[in-house]
Every structure is written in C-alpha cells, then in structure tokens.
Amino acid sequence: MRFAFIARYHGPLSRERVCRLFGVSDRGFRAWRRRPVCARKRQDDILMVHIRAIHAQSRQSYGRPRMTEELRAAGLSVGHRRVGRLMRAYDIRVVRTRRFKVTTNSSHKHSIEPNLLGQDFSAPALNRKWTADITYIWTREGWVYLAVVLDLFSRRVIGWNLGSRMTADLATTALQRAIALRQPPPGCVHHADRGSQYCSEDYRKLLSTHGFIVSMSRKGNCWDNAVTESFFKTVKAELLWRHAWMTRQEVEQAITSYINDFYNPQRLHSALQWKSPLDYERNAA
Numbered sequence: 001m002r003f004a005f006i007a008r009y010h011g012p013l014s015r016e017r018v019c020r021l022f023g024v025s026d027r028g029f030r031a032w033r034r035r036p037v038c039a040r041k042r043q044d045d046i047l048m049v050h051i052r053a054i055h056a057q058s059r060q061s062y063g064r065p066r067m068t069e070e071l072r073a074a075g076l077s078v079g080h081r082r083v084g085r086l087m088r089a090y091d092i093r094v095v096r097t098r099r100f101k102v103t104t105n106s107s108h109k110h111s112i113e114p115n116l117l118g119q120d121f122s123a124p125a126l127n128r129k130w131t132a133d134i135t136y137i138w139t140r141e142g143w144v145y146l147a148v149v150l151d152l153f154s155r156r157v158i159g160w161n162l163g164s165r166m167t168a169d170l171a172t173t174a175l176q177r178a179i180a181l182r183q184p185p186p187g188c189v190h191h192a193d194r195g196s197q198y199c200s201e202d203y204r205k206l207l208s209t210h211g212f213i214v215s216m217s218r219k220g221n222c223w224d225n226a227v228t229e230s231f232f233k234t235v236k237a238e239l240l241w242r243h244a245w246m247t248r249q250e251v252e253q254a255i256t257s258y259i260n261d262f263y264n265p266q267r268l269h270s271a272l273q274w275k276s277p278l279d280y281e282r283n284a285a
Contacts, residue, residue: 003032048086050074055092058267061238063094069274112199116215117191121227123153126281127184130158130212132175132192133228134166135236139245146255147171147197149178150228153284155269156277157231157259158182162252168200175203179210186211193217193225235263 002022006029009018019026054062054070062070064084071078086092123129129152137144145166149159159178163170171192190212192198198216207214217224239258245251265278272280 003029007033044086047071047076047078047082048090050076051083051086051090051092058262061094061234061267065270066268066274069268073274112194113214113216115191115218115224116189116213117224119224119226121152123151125284126151126153127182127188128153129189129191130178130184131225131228132171132190132198133225133232134171134195134197135232136166137236137240137245137251139248139251141247144248144251145170146232147174148228148231149174150231151182152227154277154280155227155231155272156264156281160255160259162248162255164248166197168197168202171197172200172203172206175206179206184210184212187213189213189215191215191217191225194219231263234267 002024006015006018006022006024009015011018013021015029016026019029050071051067054067058066058070064080064087067087068078068080068083071083117129117131121129130149131152132147132149134145134147137146142164145163147161147163147170148157150156151158158181159174159176161170161174161177175190188211190207192215194216197203204214222229235255235258239254240251243254245254264276266276268274268276269280275283
C-alpha cells in the first residue's frame with residue numbers, strides 16, 4: 001500500500017524523500033514497479049471499468065446491491081463485498097440529498113372510497129393494480145407538478161403529465177395516457193390518495209367509463225401508496241435535486257428522458273428480481 005501511494009504521489013517532494021518518509025527504500029520501490037501485476041489486481045481493474053461505466057449510466061444512483069446485480073448480468077462473477085470494497089476504494093458514491101415530503105389536499109366535499117389495496121403491492125399480472133399520485137418540483141419560473149400512474153406488477157410508469165397547476169386535468173391527462181397505452185380490462189384496481197384531483201367528478205367519470213375499481217388511501221397515511229411515493233423519492237434523488245432548474249420546460253424534458261430512457265427500460269428493482277420494469281414485463285409475457 002505504501003508503494004502504491006508513492007506511485008500515485010505527484011507533490012513537490014522527491015520520490016527518494018517520500019520513500020524515506022514512509023520507511024522504504026527507493027530501490028525497493030523500483031523493484032515493486034517492475035513486478036508483474038497480480039491476477040487479482042488485473043481483475044479489479046477490469047471490474048472498475050465496468051463499475052465506472054454503470055455508475056455513469058445509472059446517473060450515479062446504484063449502490064452496492066444494484067451495482068453487483070448489474071455486473072452479474074454482464075457475465076461477471078463478483079460478490080457484494082468485493083464490489084463494496086472497490087466502490088469505497090475509488091470513491092464511487094451514490095448521490096442522495098433531501099428527504100421526500102408528502103402533501104395531499106383532502107379538504108374537499110367529494111366522496112371518499114375505502115382502501116381496497118390494503119398495502120398489498122403485489123399483482124399477479126399486468127393491468128390488475130394501478131397506483132397514481134402527484135408531486136411537485138421547484139423551478140425559477142415557479143412550481144411544476146408531476147402526476148404519474150404506475151402498474152404495480154412491473155412498477156412501470158405507464159402514464160405521466162406535468163403542469164404549472166395542481167388541477168384535476170393534470171391527473172386526468174396522466175390517466176388518459178396510461179389507458180391509451182394499456183387498454184386495461186374492467187376490474188383493474190386504481191389506487192390513489194384522497195386528494196381533490198382524484199376525487200373530482202371528471203376523474204371519477206373516467207375511472208367509471210373504463211371499469212376501474214376505485215381504492216383510496218386512508219387519511220394521512222402515506223404508506224398506503226408507498227410504491228408511488230418511492231418512485232417520487234427516486235426520481236428526485238437521482239435527477240431533480242441534483243440541479244437548479246431554470247424553466248418548467250427543462251424539467252419536462254429531463255423527466256421524460258429519465259422515464260423513457262432510464263427508469264422504465266434500465267433501472268433495476270429489487271422487487272422485480274433485479275430486472276428493469278420493461279425486462280420484467282417481457283419475461284412475464
């Protein structure tokens with residue numbers, strides 16, 4: 001380790017001086033440099049090439065478990081401990097920032113439906129259980145709101161919409177896009193919170209027209225819609241909180257790229273046996 005540090009050192013001290021400070025000889029250092037690299041070190045170097053590439057491709061979001069599964073999927077035989085050691089040694093870190101904050105406006109006169117989902121986030125097939133929610137992002141132009149619809153079977157984002165106001169139309173458009181993509185059969189459970197957008201007449205009419213079974217979270221219980229909350233935390237930690245957004249259009253372009261190019265087709269999920277949503281759907285087909 002001392003020789004490795006000396007080899008990386010490029011400060012003002014001479015090599016001979018650094019060797020004396022570390023209690024080794026310059027002759028010994030030169031002999032160390034002439035030795036062939038051991039097989040373990042060569043393997044580590046190969047792994048680091050892959051780790052750096054995956055780190056960049058995952059938008060600096062993969063920790064040790066997902067990184068290990070991605071390496072294994074690439075055909076590399078590697079364990080969690082080795083991956084963790086290399087990531088620490090080369091300062092490969094996951095970027096994380098603020099905690100997620102939940103806001104729901106349930107002060108309205110619309111009717112409320114019971115919680116039929118009951119925190120059972122498993123689904124036997126596509127289009128059996130959908131969840132929906134809204135979150136917010138700050139830009140220099142003001143707030144922008146994101147409404148999404150997820151399929152619990154694959155955790156795939158199947159519909160989303162952004163707008164400058166948190167209206168019923170914001171949520172309705174996201175649902176319309178999900179319906180257009182999936183054409184779900186009657187009987188699909190649609191779960192959301194008690195917000196006025198999801199209790200509005202237009203939204204409920206759209207649900208009724210397509211035969212959805214309506215389920216709503218209990219008051220003040222964010223765990224009733226934990227999968228969608230988890231998606232919002234992920235997209236904020238991996239994308240939104242890393243930048244100071246100037247315009248709403250920048251946010252819209254970034255989120256569209258994140259969902260279409262990374263989250264749905266590439267991002268690995270432990271709940272999906274370390275597959276991406278699209279890969280999980282293909283394997284189930």
